[in-house]
Amino acid sequence: xxxxxKHNILSPKYTWERKKIGAGPPPVLTEAGWxxxxxxxxxxxxxxxxxxxxxxxxxxxxxxxxxxxxLEPVRDYEQFGDVNMVVFPEGVVQxxxxxxxxxxCADKVIGLAVCSLKDIxxxxxxxxx
Numbered sequence: 001x002x003x004x005x006k007h008n009i010l011s012p013k014y015t016w017e018r019k020k021i022g023a024g025p026p027p028v029l030t031e032a033g034w035x036x037x038x039x040x041x042x043x044x045x046x047x048x049x050x051x052x053x054x055x056x057x058x059x060x061x062x063x064x065x066x067x068x069x070x071l072e073p074v075r076d077y078e079q080f081g082d083v084n085m086v087v088f089p090e091g092v093v094q095x096x097x098x099x100x101x102x103x104x105c106a107d108k109v110i111g112l113a114v115c116s117l118k119d120i121x122x123x124x125x126x127x128x129x
Contacts, residue, residue, distance in 0.1 A: 007060070009036075009054065009059070009060055009062065010036075010038065010052060010062065010065070012040065013065070013067075014040070014067050014068070015042060015043075016040050016042050016046075016048050016050075016068065016069050016072075017040025017041065017042065017048070017050060018040075018041075018042055018043055019041040019042055019043055019045065020040070020041045021038055021039065021040045021041070021050075022038060022039055023036075023038055024036075024037045024038050024039055024049070024088070024089030024090065024092070025037055025089055025090060025091045025092040025101075025102075026092075027054065027059070028092055028094050028099070029056065030053075030094075030117065030121060031121075032053055032063075032121050032124075032125075033053045033054050033055050033056045033059075033063055034053070034054040034055070034056060034059050035051065035052075035053060035054075035099075035117075035120070035121070035124075036051065036052045036053070036054055037049060037050075037051055037070075037089045037092055037101060038050050038051070038052065038089070039087075039088050039089055040069065044085075045085065046072070046073065046085040046086075047073070047085065047086040047087055047088050048069035048071065048072040048073075048087060049069055049070055049071035049072070049087055049088075049089050049101070049103065049113075050065070050066055050069050050070060051065075051066050051070050051120060051124060052064065052065040052066070052124075053065070053121070053124050062129055063128060063129060064124040064125055064126075064127050064128045064129060065124075065127055065129060066123070066124065066127055067127060070115075070120070071087050071089075071101070071103065071113055072087060073085045073086060073087050073105070073106070075105075077105045077106060077108065077109050077111070078105045078106055078111065079106060080106055080108075081105065081106025081107055081108030081109070082106065082107040082108050083106060083107040084106055085106070086104065086105065086106050086107055087103050087104070087105060087111070088103055088104040088107075089101055089102070089103045090102050090103055090104055090110070094117060097116050097117050097118050098114060098115075098116065098117065099114070099115050099116070099117045099120060100112060100113075100114050101113045101114075101115075
């Protein structure tokens with residue numbers, strides 16, 4: 001247990017994830033490395049979704065990380081439910097260039113966000129570490 005800290009990949013860094021961060025679905029192997037979709041919680045307990053790119057051969061090494069969330073609660077079903085102001089990534093499916101992110105909304109319903117894998121990787125490279 002004393003060595004658990006040696007295995008940390010990400011720690012809270014930005015205000016939108018200051019209170020805590022945690023894993024979402026398993027990372028997706030892409031041509032650029034492992035795409036990690038995770039959640040962050042701010043000081044007001046608002047849950048948002050972030051993304052980071054990890055080295056393919058050494059996934060402890062973060063290559064790039066968005067400073068802002070890629071998904072946050074804006075719709076009524078994401079803002080109001082059993083736990084308000086929550087979007088929480090649960091699953092991810094890659095279908096060609098399409099990335100489908102399944103996420104919990106206010107602990108009440110399940111949502112689906114879809115984006116281009118190429119686009120998210122292109123944007124991530126702008127935040128190379």
